[in-house]
Amino acid sequence: MTPSPLDHLRPLSAEDLPAVRLRRQWCLARGRAGPEDWPECRLGSGWSVVHHADLAVRVLGDGLALLGEASLVGATSEADFLTELGGAAQSHEALLTALERLAGVYVLVHVAGGEANVYTDPGGMMGVVFEPGIAASSPALLPRISRDESLDAVYTFGGTDDWYPGSLTPFRGVRALLANHVLDVDTGAMTRFWPTEAPRGRSQDDALDRAAALLRGHMQSLVYRRPCLVSLTGGRDSRLSLATLRDCHDQVAFFTIATPGVKACDQEIPAELAERFELRHLFVDDAECGPWLTGAYDEITGGQAIGARREILGACAQLAGAEIVHVSGNLGAILKSFFWHSKDPREVRVDSLMKEFTQKPGLIRNGVEEWLRSVPGHFPAPFIYDLMYLEQRGGRWMGPGEAAASLFYAPYTPFCSRELFMVLESMPPAALFGGTSLEELSRRLWPEVGEHRYCPITRSWGRFLPRGLKNRIRSLLKA
Numbered sequence: 001m002t003p004s005p006l007d008h009l010r011p012l013s014a015e016d017l018p019a020v021r022l023r024r025q026w027c028l029a030r031g032r033a034g035p036e037d038w039p040e041c042r043l044g045s046g047w048s049v050v051h052h053a054d055l056a057v058r059v060l061g062d063g064l065a066l067l068g069e070a071s072l073v074g075a076t077s078e079a080d081f082l083t084e085l086g087g088a089a090q091s092h093e094a095l096l097t098a099l100e101r102l103a104g105v106y107v108l109v110h111v112a113g114g115e116a117n118v119y120t121d122p123g124g125m126m127g128v129v130f131e132p133g134i135a136a137s138s139p140a141l142l143p144r145i146s147r148d149e150s151l152d153a154v155y156t157f158g159g160t161d162d163w164y165p166g167s168l169t170p171f172r173g174v175r176a177l178l179a180n181h182v183l184d185v186d187t188g189a190m191t192r193f194w195p196t197e198a199p200r201g202r203s204q205d206d207a208l209d210r211a212a213a214l215l216r217g218h219m220q221s222l223v224y225r226r227p228c229l230v231s232l233t234g235g236r237d238s239r240l241s242l243a244t245l246r247d248c249h250d251q252v253a254f255f256t257i258a259t260p261g262v263k264a265c266d267q268e269i270p271a272e273l274a275e276r277f278e279l280r281h282l283f284v285d286d287a288e289c290g291p292w293l294t295g296a297y298d299e300i301t302g303g304q305a306i307g308a309r310r311e312i313l314g315a316c317a318q319l320a321g322a323e324i325v326h327v328s329g330n331l332g333a334i335l336k337s338f339f340w341h342s343k344d345p346r347e348v349r350v351d352s353l354m355k356e357f358t359q360k361p362g363l364i365r366n367g368v369e370e371w372l373r374s375v376p377g378h379f380p381a382p383f384i385y386d387l388m389y390l391e392q393r394g395g396r397w398m399g400p401g402e403a404a405a406s407l408f409y410a411p412y413t414p415f416c417s418r419e420l421f422m423v424l425e426s427m428p429p430a431a432l433f434g435g436t437s438l439e440e441l442s443r444r445l446w447p448e449v450g451e452h453r454y455c456p457i458t459r460s461w462g463r464f465l466p467r468g469l470k471n472r473i474r475s476l477l478k479a
Contacts, residue, residue, distance in 0.1 A: 004280060005227035005253045008324050012317040012408070014292045020320075021296055024406035026051035026067055027136040028109060028116060028185060034141055041065055043111040047185075054322045056410065058082060061089035067137075068106030068126050069226070069325050069412040073217030076224040095119075096193060103218045103417035105402060105410075107137075116185040119193065123331055123416045124179025124395025125402055131173055132188040137403060139171055139302040148172045154361040160307035161356045163397040166367030171302065178374055179391035180418075194418055195387070198379050199426040207427045208437065211420060212244075212444045218414040219244040222325065228252045229319060229409065230327040232281065234269035234455030236438040237329025242273065243445035244414065252327070254281040257315045261308075265455040273452060287314035297404045305400040316408045324409040330402070331394050331415035335424060336435040337382075338389045344429045345381040348372070353388055356397075368392075382429050390421060 012020060027034040027050050034050035041049040044063045051057055051067065058066045060082065075081040088098035089110065099108060099119060105126045108119040118128055118135055129139050139145050148170055157170065167175040167190070177183045181190040202210075222228060223245070230245070232238050232254040245252060256270040267283070274281035293313050297305070319326070337343075341352040353368050354360055371392055375384055394416070402411040414420070424432070431437055443450030 005229055005324065006280070006282070008227045008321040009319060010321045012293070012320045014290055017292050017296060020054075020407055022052055022138060022140060022300060024052050024055040024410060025136070025138045025141060025300060025403075026055055026057075027134065027141040028118065029134040030116075033134060033143075034136075043109065043116070045111055045114040045116075047111045047116045049109060054410075055406075058085075060085050061087075063111035064089040064095075065109045066106055067109065068104065068121070069222070069410045070102045070104035070106045070121075071218040071221035071412075071414070072101055072103075073214060073221060075221050078225055081221070081225065099194070100418050103214075103414050103420065104222075104412050105416060118177065118183040118185060120177055120179050120181065120395070121416055122180065122194075122418045122421060123390050123399070124177065125330070125399050125411065125413070125416050127395060127399045127403055128177035128183065129169060129171075129174050130177060130183060130185065130188060131175075133186060135177070135183060135185050138300045139169065139174060140299050142171075142174060145174065145302070146172050151363055155359055155364060157303070158306065159358055161358070161397070162306070163356075163400075164304065164367065165364060165392055165396060166370035168363065168367040168370075169302075170304070176396065178371065179395045181374070192374050195379075195422065196376075198383055199422045201428075202423070202426040204427050204431040204437070207423050207431070208441055208444060210423045212441055214417065214420045214423065215240070215244045215414050215441070216247070216445060218417065218420075219327070220248055222327070222412060222414075223248050223251045226325045226410075227321070227323050228325045228327050228412075230254045231329070232256050232270040232273065232279075234263070234266045234453075235329070236435060236442070236454060237332030239449065239452075239454065240332060240438055240442045240445070241327055241329050241414070242279075243442040243449045246446040246449070249277065249279060252280070254279050255319060256281070256283050257286065257312055258283045259286040259312060259315065261311075263455060269453065269455060273449070276452070277449065284315045284318055286312055287318065289314040289317070293317060293407075296407055300404045300406065301400040305404045307401075309401040309405070316405065320408040325412050326405065326409040328402075328411065328413050329415070330398055330411075330413040331390060332413075332438060333435070334386050334389055334415065334421065335432060335437045337385070337433045338393065339385040340382065340433065343433050345385065348381050348384045352385070353392075356393075382432060383425050386421075386425060386432070 030046040038050045075084050088095045106121045107126050110117045169176050180194045182193050230252050339352050
């Protein structure tokens with residue numbers, strides 16, 4: 001076997017806090033803003049990105065920098081990757097073409113004509129918060145941050161599925177950059193740059209073949225350049241991640257977090273897969289997590305990442321490393337028709353977009369409607385619903401947890417890809433509904449892996465209960 005990514009692991013302890021505080025975060029402003037001991041990347045016209053030393057920062061040309069982990073089909077060396085992106089600054093069209101081809105969790109910063117612009121990844125998974133004149137990946141890096149008490153008074157954030165929609169944040173005068181928008185940092189203006197048109201129709205077979213090639217290419221681009229850990233469960237999203245690695249699975253390491261709350265099949269099936277396909281795999285038991293770690297985690301997000309992710313920090317701390325990239329199945333549920341109100345929706349219902357909220361005050365509805373207004377109205381309803389999953393359920397709900405997980409490793413998912421999204425959305429609605437295409441993709445990429453058993457999809461009595469009641473029951477069970 002090739003050298004193991006496990007050799008790069010550096011588990012965290014309380015003594016590491018000064019070095020990892022706000023790990024992999026960044027701040028963009030005129031002049032220097034942010035911690036004095038962080039590296040600075042000057043982009044011209046007085047604009048600088050100040051960033052934690054463990055954040056991947058690539059300067060691609062005059063005034064152009066890529067922050068975070070990204071992949072590009074065909075670029076399996078760092079030199080190829082940089083060469084492929086090197087012409088992105090030549091014109092706005094070239095820049096948008098580059099963004100179309102990238103996958104991952106990143107932002108692109110472009111300074112030209114004295115203006116600084118920030119472009120998000122497809123899902124806004126690397127979040128951007130801003131005030132006029134300054135943008136950052138964490139609210140902790142903005143000056144004079146304070147809670148918006150008027151919002152807190154009407155929206156008590158604390159349930160597992162709570163999040164802030166649209167550009168809404170819980171901080172006074174601070175907004176979040178909408179996914180697939182470009183931010184003018186001076187003025188705070190946001191403009192959508194993608195998508196500009198609906199996908200052209202394809203057959204299911206044609207779309208799945210193309211999607212399989214893209215997923216394989218992006219994973220190979222990443223794993224040949226970076227030491228990667230890949231999460232593995234008994235579910236369909238992580239199985240697809242494994243299937244994309246058929247030709248390079250010996251380059252990575254797989255892990256499964258084994259906590260008391262994990263279903264038996266989510267531990268048994270990874271063990272079966274590891275043995276059958278000779279995977280480099282480890283189980284990680286949860287461990288006690290001190291307040292220093294929860295405090296550092298909460299600082300990055302301003303308390304916006306809660307629920308199951310926050311409950312396994314002790315396990316994640318054992319998987320940390322300055323160079324480690326974590327490959328997850330985040331956004332795989334784009335193929336599960338998450339927000340659809342029917343098998344073939346012909347209209348978009350705001351109530352369907354808001355289905356996960358137990359509290360629905362006017363400010364929350366306004367945030368959802370703000371996002372909906374940003375989407376061209378001529379798009380088909382299934383496309384808009386899935387775009388909501390990519391941009392809002394992805395960036396605004398998953399994103400804070402991924403930002404905080406940067407304490408341990410750099411986050412990445414191959415599903416965060418504009419090109420892949422458009423290919424998948426080109427299929428007929430019946431092929432997009434319910435998640436069956438996830439299994440078909442795995443079978444096409446690695447038949448034996450795709451045909452191995454999955455954890456059953458359980459349909460419990462809880463689905464008949466209102467979400468608010470279910471949250472109250474969970475609170476009582478934990479008391």
